[in-house]
Amino acid sequence: MNKNLILLVGLYLLLAGPAIAQDQHRRPDDIKQYLEHLDSTERDREQKPSPVIEALRLKPGMAVADLGSGSGYFTRRFIEAVTETGMVYAVDIEPEMLAYAKENVIHMHIAYSAEFILAQPDNPKLPFESVDLLFVCNTIHHLEDRSKYFSNLKSSLKPGARVAIIDFYHDERSGELGFPKHHLVSRETIVKELTAVGYRLDREHNFLPRQYFLEFTAAQ
Numbered sequence: 001m002n003k004n005l006i007l008l009v010g011l012y013l014l015l016a017g018p019a020i021a022q023d024q025h026r027r028p029d030d031i032k033q034y035l036e037h038l039d040s041t042e043r044d045r046e047q048k049p050s051p052v053i054e055a056l057r058l059k060p061g062m063a064v065a066d067l068g069s070g071s072g073y074f075t076r077r078f079i080e081a082v083t084e085t086g087m088v089y090a091v092d093i094e095p096e097m098l099a100y101a102k103e104n105v106i107h108m109h110i111a112y113s114a115e116f117i118l119a120q121p122d123n124p125k126l127p128f129e130s131v132d133l134l135f136v137c138n139t140i141h142h143l144e145d146r147s148k149y150f151s152n153l154k155s156s157l158k159p160g161a162r163v164a165i166i167d168f169y170h171d172e173r174s175g176e177l178g179f180p181k182h183h184l185v186s187r188e189t190i191v192k193e194l195t196a197v198g199y200r201l202d203r204e205h206n207f208l209p210r211q212y213f214l215e216f217t218a219a220q
């Protein structure tokens with residue numbers, strides 16, 4: 001990532017981070033520029049989107065929710081992976097981000113099945129038992145009461161569904177991010193919190209240099 005991108009992403013993560021109460025969730029000043037940076041090909045080097053999609057073992061026909069979908073960087077890749085026989089829910093609390101993500105999906109010029117859901121900070125508004133995989137990239141630290149959030153979320157998961165979480169390490173492994181790392185949530189905290197509300201850590205992928213990548217299932 002170049003320095004400007006780090007600063008821009010860092011500024012947004014800082015402004016929208018959990019240290020600020022959710023009802024004070026703030027958008028970056030230049031949301032369009034921020035979205036374009038989220039979508040930049042430069043990001044691919046460390047975000048490794050193709051290996052991430054491969055690691056998730058998606059199949060045509062599956063239903064995926066991209067929680068905190070932002071620019072749709074992963075949403076579009078999920079659409080390709082599950083094809084029009086599946087379903088992708090792009091979920092975000094920012095209408096402008098959803099509109100941008102939707103426009104980019106339309107520009108893919110392929111058949112697809114997707115819904116763009118304007119969520120509430122404490123509720124993704126996903127349909128009942130609708131999802132095989134809930135994916136959360138660089139977003140979990142935005143959620144305020146994560147225990148309650150993931151407890152309630154179970155009603156949106158199909159039996160046996162997975163929850164995949166990617167976020168920056170809270171320590172030196174994530175390098176320079178452009179914002180204080182106390183806004184981040186450690187891997188250990190996420191494992192502890194989700195285990196306490198009935199999820200089981202099933203897999204961990206270690207190929208992302210600056211982020212942890214965890215896969216949970218909701219214990220039956």
Ligand SMILES: C[S@@+](CC[C@H](N)C(=O)[O-])C[C@H]1O[C@@H](n2cnc3c(N)ncnc32)[C@H](O)[C@@H]1O
Pocket residue numbers: 013016038067068069070071072073074091092093094097119120121122136137138139142143
């Ligand atoms: C750092 S961006 C990550 C975007 C995308 N996941 C990616 O990796 O490119 C965080 C996103 O989470 C969204 N967000 C913040 N709080 C949220 C919440 N409570 N529910 C859903 N989305 C949220 C923001 O609007 C933003 O689009």
